[in-house]
Amino acid sequence: MKATYKKHILNFKRPSGTSRGxxxxxxxxxxxxxxxGKYGVGECGLFRGLSYDDVPGYEEKLKWVSENITLSLQQLLNELKHFPSIQFGLEQAFLSLNADHPYKLFQTPFVNAYKPITINGLIWMGDIDFMYEQIQQKLNEGFFCIKMKIGAVDFDKEIALLQSIRNRFDKDEIELRVDANGAFSTVEALDKLRTLSTLDLHSIEQPIKVGQWPLLKDLCARTPLPIALDEELIGVLDVTRKEELLQMVQPQYIILKPSLVGGIKGSQEWISIAEKYNIGWWVTSALESNIGLNAIAQWTSSLPINLPQGLGTGALFTNNIDSPLEVKDGGLYYSPITEWDENLIENLCT
Structure with a gap:
């Protein structure tokens, strides 16, 4: 067996704003x-400024993997404990290599029967007019669940924007989620959550910065609006530590980004612990190309999901990998008539 790796820079169609920039x-x-003669491919979705493995030596670790690929998958994953995105890329690559079709990793109705995964429509930060334009577009595209990033512009204007949606659609017509990316100070967080709760929102992601477990525990206990942990999960590697976090903080939801939390194995650990404590969860991509998004979507489709997932990021880039993935009517589909480029993997090798 041989292994190679290749860097790829995805270009956004238009600059996308978050509270981190x-x-x-x-x-x-x-x-x-x-x-x-068989090939398999996986994506190591490094996210600069967010990934736990955004450290010097990342490419050197990929080189180590390529030089030691004859070790067992478990041995490799153990060695990659501090490189969760490489863990996930490796899991994908082995699934791809061992599958009958290199891009059909899980035999589920999503892949084989054109059954969609319901997803949220993502609204990026920007000026209010731009955010409202995005919302209108998502509504026109048939989304009933919309996720809006907040925390970078005036809070009152964000509230007014959310209120304008609620004036047109009640919670049974449009589900609204917000993502603060840790933008609220601990002093103001509870008051802001109370204000947001008047808008019949589904949940808020990561209201305060990570690493403040006692404060987060208090916030989750007192919040009138369900809290979902996102960035808080990044870098929590050991199963014991994962359980300590969820047992202590008791969030209403957790959000799983396989590239950031150790791939399928790491995500399954989080799910098992969350279900033990009656904590809800959903899966979200982390700006991977369609190769990684395809793997995340297919794995997600194998799970007992009952909430909209965060898998609609494939259309953000000008130079994404062409794939059968398509978004319509608020769902992600795997098209039965669109094929992957049969020379894609070989082209990636050159």
């Missing part, structure tokens, strides 16, 4: 396996 490009890496 504006994104224009997204770095990612492809890991390609070859064994007896």
């Amino acid at each position: 504006t994104l224009r490009t997204k770095e990612t890496w492809f890991l390609i396996l070859e064994d007896k």
Whole structure:
């Protein structure tokens, strides 16, 4: 068996705003396996400024993987404990190599029967007119669940924007989620949650900065609006530590980004613990190309999901990998008539 890797820079169609800044490009890496003429591919979705493995030596670790690919998958994953995005890329690559079709990793109705995964429509930060324009577009595209990033512009204006949606659609018609990306101070967080709760929102992601477990525990106990932990999960590697977090904080939801929390194995650990404590969950992509998004979506489709997932990011880039994935009517589909480029993996190797 041989392994190679290749860097790829994804370019946003238009700059996308978050409370951490504006994104224009997204770095990612492809890991390609070859064994007896068969190929497999996975995506190591490094997210600069957010990933736990955004550290010096990332490419050197990929080189180590390629030089030691004959070790067992479990041995490799153990060695990659501090590189969750490479763990996930490796899991994908082995699934791809061992599958009958290199991009059909899980045999589910999503892949085989054109059954959609319900997803949320993502609204990026910007001026109020731009955000309202995005909302109108998502509503026109048939989304009934909309997720809006907040915390970078005037809070009162954000509230007014959300209120304008609620004036037109009640919670049974449009589900609204917001994502603060840790933008609220601990002093103001509870008051802001109370204000937001008057708008019949589904939940808020990561209201305060990570690492403040006692304060987060108090906030989750007192909040009138369900809280979902997102960035809080990043870098919590050991199962014991994962359980300590969820047992102590008792959030209403957790959000799983496989590229950031150790791939399928790491995500399954979080799910098992969350269900033990009656904590809800959903899966979200982290700006991967369509290779990584495809793997996340297919894995997600194998789970007992009952909430809209966060898997609608494939159309953000000008130079994404062409794929059968398509978004319509508020769902992600795997098209039965669109094929992957049959030379894609070989092209990635060159």
